[in-house]
Amino acid sequence: MKTENWAIVASALAGVALVGFFAAPSLLRGPPRDQETLCPKTGPIGQTLILVDKTDPWSEVQAGRLKTLVKQIGETLPADRLLSIYVFNDVFEPGFPALVSLCNPGRTASELIGNPRREYVKWVEKFGRPLDEALKVLLQPAKGNQSPIIEAIGDVVSRRENRVAEGERKLVLVSDMLQNSGQFTVFGTGPGVRDPDKLRQVLGKTWQSSGAGSWSLSVHQVQGVYEPTRLEQAATLWRQAFDKLAIKVEWDRL
Numbered sequence: 001m002k003t004e005n006w007a008i009v010a011s012a013l014a015g016v017a018l019v020g021f022f023a024a025p026s027l028l029r030g031p032p033r034d035q036e037t038l039c040p041k042t043g044p045i046g047q048t049l050i051l052v053d054k055t056d057p058w059s060e061v062q063a064g065r066l067k068t069l070v071k072q073i074g075e076t077l078p079a080d081r082l083l084s085i086y087v088f089n090d091v092f093e094p095g096f097p098a099l100v101s102l103c104n105p106g107r108t109a110s111e112l113i114g115n116p117r118r119e120y121v122k123w124v125e126k127f128g129r130p131l132d133e134a135l136k137v138l139l140q141p142a143k144g145n146q147s148p149i150i151e152a153i154g155d156v157v158s159r160r161e162n163r164v165a166e167g168e169r170k171l172v173l174v175s176d177m178l179q180n181s182g183q184f185t186v187f188g189t190g191p192g193v194r195d196p197d198k199l200r201q202v203l204g205k206t207w208q209s210s211g212a213g214s215w216s217l218s219v220h221q222v223q224g225v226y227e228p229t230r231l232e233q234a235a236t237l238w239r240q241a242f243d244k245l246a247i248k249v250e251w252d253r254l
Helices: 002-029 060-075 109-113 118-139 149-157 196-210 228-244
Strands: 045-053 082-088 100-103 166-175 216-221 249-253
Touching: 045 060, 045 149, 060 082, 060 166, 082 149, 100 118, 149 166, 149 196, 196 228, 216 228, 228 249
Parallel strands: 045 082, 045 166, 166 216, 216 249
Antiparallel strands: 082 100
16 A cells, blocks of 8 residues: 555656656746847836936936936846836927837846846846947937927827836936926026926826826936026926826935
8 A cells, every 4th residue: 555655656746847847948938028128928017217308418427327327227127027218308209219128037047057048138238238328328418499308208108118008107207307398498587487387287288198197206307507596496396296286206316
C-alpha cells in the first residue's frame, strides 16, 4: 500500500515538474507585448503623461532638474504602465507628436538567473536615449510670443492613444505657467488680463471637454526668465482657478 501511495505522489510531482518545464519560458518572457510601445497587447495599466512647456528659455540648472525629475519618474514607473512625454512650444499645432511613449515591461524571474529579457533591455535603451535627445532640445534657447498651456493640456489628454482602459492616469505639467493665448493671457493691461474668473472659465471648459477630470495633476513651475513677482502672480491665479473648480493639484517649483 505504501509503495502504491509513493508511486502516486511521485507521479503527481513529475506532472507538476513537467508543467513547470513547459510554463517556465512563458513566465520568464511575460505577457505578449507590442514591440513598439512595449505595452501588453491587452493594453497598458495606467499612464503617466509628462507635458513640458518649451515656450521660453531654460537654464542649465532647470534642464538638469527636469532630467532628474523625468528619470525619477521613469525609474519608479510600475510595470505595464505607459509613460508619455510631450513638449510644446509657442507655435501650437493640435496632435503634436510625443517624444517618448513606452510601457515599462518590468522585470521577471529571468533576471534572477542573469538573463534580463529583451523587452526590458529595449525599455532601458528606448527610454534613456530619446530622453537625452529631448533634453538637448530643451537646453536650446527658445522665445515665443504665445504660451498655449491650456490648449496643450486639452489636446494631449483628449487623444485616443492617451485613453488607457484601466489604472491610474497622472498628468505631470512642467511650465512657468505664464499662459498667453487668445483664450487667456497673464500679460498686458487689457480686459480679462489676470482675471481669475476668466481663467477659471477657460480652464473649466477645457478640463471638462477633454476628460481631464479623470487625471491626477502635478505642476512643476519653472522659475524661468521672468521676475519672481510675475511668476508668483501666475501661480496664485492658477491655484485659485484649480481650487474653485475642485481640481486637486500638487504644486512645486522646478
